[in-house]
């Protein structure tokens with residue numbers, strides 16, 4: 110059964126425009142039939158990478174959203190992997206709505222937040238905006254009220 | 261609302277859906293060494309902290325934010 114997906118591709122930014130279009134077209138064609146209206150393509154263009162990939166400092170980002178069958182996705186991923194000019198590919202299932210343009214301000218999403226539990230911390234320390242906290246590796250550790258981390 | 265305190269979950273408060281492509285948000289919730297900020301600093305609730313962790317991992321993979329492997333430090 111078809112499902113909704115979102116794929117981010119990073120292409121080598123030194124590709125000729127025509128070659129880039131060709132590659133992108135081929136990859137899209139692996140995912141959906143021509144003219145499939147579920148497909149939306151968002152081009153971020155070329156951006157500096159947060160860290161070099163291979164020896165590349167830049168990459169050309171493309172975000173695809175579409176509905177497809179798992180078999181086609183497998184074939185797409187195989188093709189993308191074979192292509193050395195595809196520096197990264199990431200596909201997620203059932204992407205959240207309206208995230209194509211990174212939102213910096215909150216829009217009124219009908220997000221299901223109603224069941225959120227209140228934060229378990231009771232004494233919120235002021236946490237002076239120090240961004241250089243020796244953060245523990247755990248991403249989800251229970252907060253410890255009153256325990257100051259020492260540098 | 262009822263649970264509003266000095267520090268609240270940014271995502272609950274503003275009904276923000278966490279997007280791994282939102283570089284600005286990823287930056288805001290990681291420190292200058294690329295590590296995710298703990299909840300006690302940001303006030304993020306447990307549920308959103310988990311989603312944030314996933315988003316940050318994706319953002320690193322996509323070179324939107326710096327990558328520090330878990331075994332670093």
Ligand SMILES: [Zn+2]
Pocket residue numbers: 225269270271272273304305306307308
């Ligand atoms: Zn929350």
